[in-house]
Amino acid sequence: MSDENPTSPGKALDRLLGIMAALRDPNTGCPWDAQQTMSSLTRYTIEEAYEAVDAIERGAAADIKDELGDLLFQIVFYAQIGKEQGDFEFADIANAISDKMERRHPHVFAGADTDESALSAQWDAIKAQEKAESASSQASMLSDVPTGLPALMYAQKIQKKCAKVGFDWPDIAPVLDKVAEEVDEIQAELQAEPVDSLRLEEEIGDALFAMVNLARHAKVDADAALRRANLKFAKRFAQVEQAAELSNKQLSDMSLAELEHLWQQAKAKA
Structure with missing residues (x-):
């Protein structure tokens, strides 16, 4: 399909990028859009992502389209700010993710012969190599997990990373025991005189973390x-x-x- 067609992806994206540039124009644009920064946008990005998930779970096609559009607009917004700052623009974002996907799927794009059961190990190996080659590589293997993730999702990700190096319960039975242990500790804190609110918060946090671990062992997404x-x-x-x-x-x-x-x-x- 040619980009001359108004329904083509290229034409639609060009239109959206043009709208974003017009909104950010310091003289003729929208004052609210013009004053936004990457930091000020993050709360809206999180909200839009959750609204998209909500629409998907409700299965409403029109709402899904609308919410995905809002989410795409967030990416375009960041791209425009990056362009204004001379850091990157939309094409750089698209090419970067395209390069990454081609690199991480050699069985699709490089003719590599990989058994389906080995795909996860291959993915992890390629990610580890990328991290080792990166100048910004962190000391801890948990450093690349964004701490700004929703708490349940963050817990799942760090638990999964630790499990890959063997720091994990062998089966679900001791995980259930741990959940019961944490609930008992909450009860003990509630019965203390006086109740220490900080210790109570800590014990409830430990119990929630244990429940996420239980969900992971049961192959259930806690979030x-x-x-x-x-x-x-x-x-x-x-x-x-x-x-x-x-x-x-x-x-x-x-x-x-x-x-x-x-x-x-x-x-x-x-």
């Missing part, structure tokens, strides 16, 4: 599992609200027993 649990809770709570409304009652005026009854009814419908 996805919690997100689905959140959505399930929100759906059931909405049913509780509807039931209360049908009874002409305010939730704040109902007893805990009444609320629990409505909750159990909502659970039975799921």
